[in-house]
Amino acid sequence: MNIENNFTKTVDMIHRGMDVNLLRRSVIANNLANAEVPNFKRSEVNFESELKRALETEKLRPALELTLTDPKHIPNWRERDYRDVQPRRVLDYVSTSKNNGNNVDSEQEIMAALENQLLYTLMAQAETFEFSQINMVLR
Template identity: 40%
Template sequence: MNLLNGPEFSRLQGALNASELRQRVINNNIANVDTPKFKRSEVVFEELLEQSMSPGTPQLSGNRTDPRHIPIGPYAAVPQAQVVTDQTSVMRNDVNNVDIDREMSLLGKNQLNYNFYVQQISHDVKMMRIGIQGRS
């Protein structure tokens, strides 16, 4: 039985970690909005997660040498979030490509996503606690 180490919980944990990293990256972009030649960065996670869950992706599974062993997997490993720098676009004459309006909207969207992930993890843990204790 996979309680907190199942694939669903791992994906939620990966999304929460990506959201934390995205918060730091967006804050860095906002802090450097007036820095000449600064290039904005962004976090790529959702696309990597989608690719890892698509059919035909190699999946991890444990090797059972005895029929009494608990089966492990198969499920795709959760990818790590990656920071990508946008070197191609330009917003101003000083070659800076940070759009403050876009960054602020991404910040709000990320905050909503982060709150959702935290609520979902809290709900999952609460349901497990209720299942174990038999009461709410």
């Protein structure tokens, strides 16, 4: 993999992560705003595990890849493009933490908001570092 592709992929993944963090922030804010609404179910955003699976498919190419001679044949391996992975909002229907059917724990949501903000800051710093490396090479 050449430097240009590595830089582009890294910056693209950081941007996607930052976009997911913005979505996660709005989901957490929605959960906190509805913390006292009866029968409200909290939501969360799933993204990182699917992204990890997509990135692992790049490395897991089988030693013997089957040749497809007909469009109806099922391949033994498919590489999954990480750019196709989208964040998903998931409702938590399983748990209930209050007598009114609501399952939002304010302390847990505030901790999630703090963790999300720290992760966003870390990604912004990583992106700054990536561009500073390119800037240093161009000087």
